[in-house]
Amino acid sequence: MKLSSQIKPISYLKSHTAEIVKTITESREPMVITQNGEAKLVVMDVKSFEQQEETMALLKILALGNREIDEGQFRDAQDVFDKLDQADQP
Known part of the structure; x- marks a missing residue:
């Protein structure tokens, strides 16, 4: 463009x-x-504007996720799945 x-x-x-x-x-x-x-x-046009806004929202989420990773604010995926499995067991 x-x-x-x-x-x-x-x-x-x-x-x-x-x-x-x-x-x-x-x-x-x-x-x-x-x-x-x-x-x-x-x-x-409105469709292009909405698409741009959605793209910006996704980029913000990715940036926040990267910042949390940089700050050590995350858990190993396997630990999360193990906890979910434990919660499902009677």
């Missing part, structure tokens, strides 16, 4: 909103909106 081909001024957004919505929804590529020559907004 090349954002450079998807850069438009805010005046374009104002005058072509319906067309932009259709294009972004179909292509699922975000568009950068500029104001006075500076990037100000990124417009994207």
